[in-house]
Amino acid sequence: MTAPPRRVTQRDIARMAGVSQATVSLVLNNRTDAEVRIAPETRDRVLRVIAETGYAADPVARRLASRFNRIIGVFTYEPAFPSGSRDFFHPFLLGIEEYAERVGCDLLLFTSAPVVDGRRRIFHQDNRLRLADGCLLLGREIPGAELHRLNGDGYPYVAVGRRDDAGGPVPYVGADYGTAVARLVETALRRGHRRLTYVGMGMTAESSQDRRQGFVAAATTAESARQVSAVPGAADATLDDLRADGSTVAFVEDFATAVALESAARRRGLTVPGDLSIVTLGDPTAPVPTDIAFTGFRIPREEMGRQSVEVLTGVIDGSAGGLQQRLLPCELVEGSTLGTPDPAVDRR
Amino acid sequence: MTAPPRRVTQRDIARMAGVSQATVSLVLNNRTDAEVRIAPETRDRVLRVIAETGYAADPVARRLASRFNRIIGVFTYEPAFPSGSRDFFHPFLLGIEEYAERVGCDLLLFTSAPVVDGRRRIFHQDNRLRLADGCLLLGREIPGAELHRLNGDGYPYVAVGRRDDAGGPVPYVGADYGTAVARLVETALRRGHRRLTYVGMGMTAESSQDRRQGFVAAATTAESARQVSAVPGAADATLDDLRADGSTVAFVEDFATAVALESAARRRGLTVPGDLSIVTLGDPTAPVPTDIAFTGFRIPREEMGRQSVEVLTGVIDGSAGGLQQRLLPCELVEGSTLGTPDPAVDRR
DNA sequence: TGCCGGGGCTAATACGTATTAGCATCTATG
DNA sequence: CATAGATGCTAATACGTATTAGCCCCGGCA
Numbered sequence: 001m002t003a004p005p006r007r008v009t010q011r012d013i014a015r016m017a018g019v020s021q022a023t024v025s026l027v028l029n030n031r032t033d034a035e036v037r038i039a040p041e042t043r044d045r046v047l048r049v050i051a052e053t054g055y056a057a058d059p060v061a062r063r064l065a066s067r068f069n070r071i072i073g074v075f076t077y078e079p080a081f082p083s084g085s086r087d088f089f090h091p092f093l094l095g096i097e098e099y100a101e102r103v104g105c106d107l108l109l110f111t112s113a114p115v116v117d118g119r120r121r122i123f124h125q126d127n128r129l130r131l132a133d134g135c136l137l138l139g140r141e142i143p144g145a146e147l148h149r150l151n152g153d154g155y156p157y158v159a160v161g162r163r164d165d166a167g168g169p170v171p172y173v174g175a176d177y178g179t180a181v182a183r184l185v186e187t188a189l190r191r192g193h194r195r196l197t198y199v200g201m202g203m204t205a206e207s208s209q210d211r212r213q214g215f216v217a218a219a220t221t222a223e224s225a226r227q228v229s230a231v232p233g234a235a236d237a238t239l240d241d242l243r244a245d246g247s248t249v250a251f252v253e254d255f256a257t258a259v260a261l262e263s264a265a266r267r268r269g270l271t272v273p274g275d276l277s278i279v280t281l282g283d284p285t286a287p288v289p290t291d292i293a294f295t296g297f298r299i300p301r302e303e304m305g306r307q308s309v310e311v312l313t314g315v316i317d318g319s320a321g322g323l324q325q326r327l328l329p330c331e332l333v334e335g336s337t338l339g340t341p342d343p344a345v346d347r348r
Numbered sequence: 349m350t351a352p353p354r355r356v357t358q359r360d361i362a363r364m365a366g367v368s369q370a371t372v373s374l375v376l377n378n379r380t381d382a383e384v385r386i387a388p389e390t391r392d393r394v395l396r397v398i399a400e401t402g403y404a405a406d407p408v409a410r411r412l413a414s415r416f417n418r419i420i421g422v423f424t425y426e427p428a429f430p431s432g433s434r435d436f437f438h439p440f441l442l443g444i445e446e447y448a449e450r451v452g453c454d455l456l457l458f459t460s461a462p463v464v465d466g467r468r469r470i471f472h473q474d475n476r477l478r479l480a481d482g483c484l485l486l487g488r489e490i491p492g493a494e495l496h497r498l499n500g501d502g503y504p505y506v507a508v509g510r511r512d513d514a515g516g517p518v519p520y521v522g523a524d525y526g527t528a529v530a531r532l533v534e535t536a537l538r539r540g541h542r543r544l545t546y547v548g549m550g551m552t553a554e555s556s557q558d559r560r561q562g563f564v565a566a567a568t569t570a571e572s573a574r575q576v577s578a579v580p581g582a583a584d585a586t587l588d589d590l591r592a593d594g595s596t597v598a599f600v601e602d603f604a605t606a607v608a609l610e611s612a613a614r615r616r617g618l619t620v621p622g623d624l625s626i627v628t629l630g631d632p633t634a635p636v637p638t639d640i641a642f643t644g645f646r647i648p649r650e651e652m653g654r655q656s657v658e659v660l661t662g663v664i665d666g667s668a669g670g671l672q673q674r675l676l677p678c679e680l681v682e683g684s685t686l687g688t689p690d691p692a693v694d695r696r
Numbered sequence: 697t698g699c700c701g702g703g704g705c706t707a708a709t710a711c712g713t714a715t716t717a718g719c720a721t722c723t724a725t726g
Numbered sequence: 727c728a729t730a731g732a733t734g735c736t737a738a739t740a741c742g743t744a745t746t747a748g749c750c751c752c753g754g755c756a
Contacts, residue, residue, distance in 0.1 A: 355742085650731035
C-alpha cells in the first residue's frame with residue numbers, strides 16, 4: 001500500500017512550469033482582461049503542464065476564495081425519494097436537474113438535516129445551508145419561522161410553491177391554483193350546477209388556501225357553495241353528506257379522495273357524472289390506481305422545477321431585479337367526470 | 349436594497365466573547381483533550397454567543413482546513429430523474445438517501461458533468477468530484493477508463509452494481525445475478541424443460557455478463573441452451589425464433605421484452621406457460637403496464653443503495669479494511685409464467 | 697525569593713485558490 | 727538620453743477554519 005498521493009496543487013503546476021501560483025490561477029481562469037496579460041508562450045506552457053498532470057482545481061478552495069460554488073441546495077421537508085412522496089417530488093426534481101445541468105450547477109440534497117416531529121428542519125446545531133450558493137425549498141408545508149430566518153440572514157433561496165410572507169415577502173415559483181379552480185367552477189356553473197361542495201384536506205397549506213379562494217371567488221352566482229373536510233378513509237360519510245346537501249358537483253382537493261369518492265358512489269349504484277360530478281384539483285401525489293379520467297387540472301411541476309432554478313440563479317448572482325415571485329398556469333384537463341347536474345334541467 | 353450582510357465568522361464570535369478565534373474553534377469542536385483546556389466559564393460564554401447569533405461554521409472553510417465534508421457525491425451516468433430511467437435509479441436513491449440521513453451526510457448530485465455522446469463524464473476540464481468526501485457511481489455501464497483514473501487518484505468511491513477490474517479492483521455493492529439466474533434455470537430443468545433460450549440485451553454490461561454466466565453454468569444438463577439477442581420492438585421475430593428452435597422456456601433479460609413476448613404469444617393464441625414459459629431476469633426499469641405475474645427475481649436495489657453508502661463511508665474514513673466488494677442476493681419471485689414444458693411429459 | 701509545573705489561552709500557520717497592487721522590463725517618443 | 731506608457735509577471739493578501747507550539751500567570755514548594 002503506497003500512501004495516498006498528495007493532491008496536485010497550483011503551486012506544483014507553477015513549479016513545473018517555472019511560473020508563480022498566481023499565473024497558474026490566471027491562466028486557469030482564462031483571464032484576458034486588459035488588467036491582466038499573459039504571454040501566449042507562457043500560457044501554453046502552463047496549459048501543457050496542466051494537461052500532463054491532469055490537474056483540476058480544488059472546488060472547495062475555489063469556493064472559499066471566490067464567492068460561488070456552482071452548487072444549488074435542495075431542501076426537501078420530507079425525504080426526497082421515499083415511496084410515499086415519490087410522485088410528489090419526482091417531477092420537481094426532474095425539472096430541477098434538467099435546468100441545473102443546463103446552467104452547469106451541481107445539486108446538494110440536504111439529507112443531513114435532522115428530523116424533528118417527522119419533518120426536517122433547516123436550522124439546527126450544524127446548519128449546512130451555506131455549502132450551497134443558494135437553496136430550493138420543497139415541501140407541502142414550510143414553517144414560516146424558517147423562511148423568516150432565511151430572509152433575515154439574506155440567504156438566497158426560492159420556494160417551490162407559493163408561500164405567504166414570512167418576515168418579508170418570500171420568493172417562489174408556484175402554480176396558479178386559484179385561477180385553475182375558478183375556471184373549473186365557472187365551467188360547472190355554465191353546465192348548470194348550482195349546489196357546489198369543496199372537499200378539502202386542510203386549511204393551513206398555501207396550496208390549499210389558494211384553491212379554496214379560487215372556489216369561493218368563482219362560485220358567487222351559485223345557489224350554495226360550501227366547504228367540507230374529507231376524512232381519510234371515510235368516503236361514504238363524505239358521499240352521504242354530499243347527497244344530503246343536494247350538491248351536484250364535488251371539487252375534491254386530494255386526488256386519492258376523489259378516487260375513493262367515485263368508487264363509493266359506484267358501489268352505491270350512482271353514476272358519475274350522471275348523479276354526481278367530481279372534479280379533481282391536482283395530480284396524484286401517491287400512486288392511486290384508477291381507470292377514471294377525472295376532470296380537473298395538471299400542475300406544471302416539471303416546469304416549476306426548471307423555473308425555480310432559473311429564478312434562484314438570478315437571485316444568487318444578483319441579476320434578478322427585485323422580488324421574484326412567479327405563478328405558472330395549470331393546464332385544465334377535460335375528463336369525463338363533470339357533467340350536467342340533472343337531465344331534467346334546461347340547458348341551452 | 350441593503351448590502352447582503354457579511355457572513356458571521358468565528359472571528360466575530362471571538363470578538364463578542366472576548367476570546368481568540370482559536371478558542372472559538374476549540375469550543376465549537378468540543379475539544380477536551382489533555383492538550384487543550386478551556387475554562388468552563390469561557391466555554392459557556394462562547395457557547396452563549398454562538399447560540400445568540402445562530403452562528404454555523406462554514407463547511408467549505410472547514411473542509412479546506414480539515415479533511416472531511418460530510419458530503420457524499422452521487423454520480424449518475426445518465427440523468428438521475430428523467431422518466432426513462434426513473435424506475436431504474438429511484439430505488440437506489442431511496443436507499444442512498446435513507447442511509448445518508450442516518451449517518452448525517454448530505455448528497456451531492458453531479459449534475460454539472462457535461463454530457464458527451466449521450467453520457468456524462470466524470471473527468472473533464474473542471475472535475476468537481478473533490479467537493480465530496482467520496483462518491484457513489486450509478487449507471488448501467490461505467491467506462492473502465494474513468495474507474496481506472498479514480499483508482500489512480502486514490503479517490504474514495506463505490507460503484508453500485510458489480511464492475512470488472514479497471515486498473516485494479518473496483519469496490520462495489522452489486523446484486524448476485526449469477527446465482528439468481530442459476531436458481532431459475534435449475535427450477536426450469538427440474539420441471540422438465542430441456543431446451544432453454546436466453547434472450548439478452550447486450551454483451552458489454554457486467555450485469556448482463558453475470559446473468560449469462562449464471563445461465564450457462566446452470567444449464568449444463570440441458571439438451572440445448574443457447575443465447576439470442578432481443579431486437580427492440582421485434583417480439584414476433586423473437587417468438588418465431590423460439591418456436592423454430594423448439595425452446596420451451598425463455599429467460600428474458602429485459603422486463604419490457606418479456607412483456608412484449610408474452611403479449612405476442614397471446615396474440616398468436618399461445619398460452620404462457622402452457623406453450624411457452626417466460627422467466628424475467630430483473631425488475632422493470634421503465635414503467636411497463638402488465639397484469640402478468642412473471643416468474644423471476646427481484647433486485648435488492650434499495651438495499652444496494654443503503655449498503656453502498658455504508659461501504660463508502662468506511663472507505664472514506666479508512667475504517668473499512670481491504671477491498672470492499674459485496675454481492676447481495678436477489679429474491680426469487682414465484683410467478684405464474686414458468687410451467688412444465690409439455691403436458692405429455694412425465695413429471696413426478 | 698526563586699523555580700517549577702500546569703492550567704488557560706493565543707499567535708501563527710496551514711489548507712488551495714482568486715485577486716490586486718505593483719515591480720521590472722521593454723518600446724516609443726520628445 | 728530621459729521619460730512615459732505598455733507589457734508580463736509576481737508578491738502579498740484574503741477567504742474561514744483547524745491545529746499546534748508556546749506564552750503568561752498563578753500557586754506550591756524548597
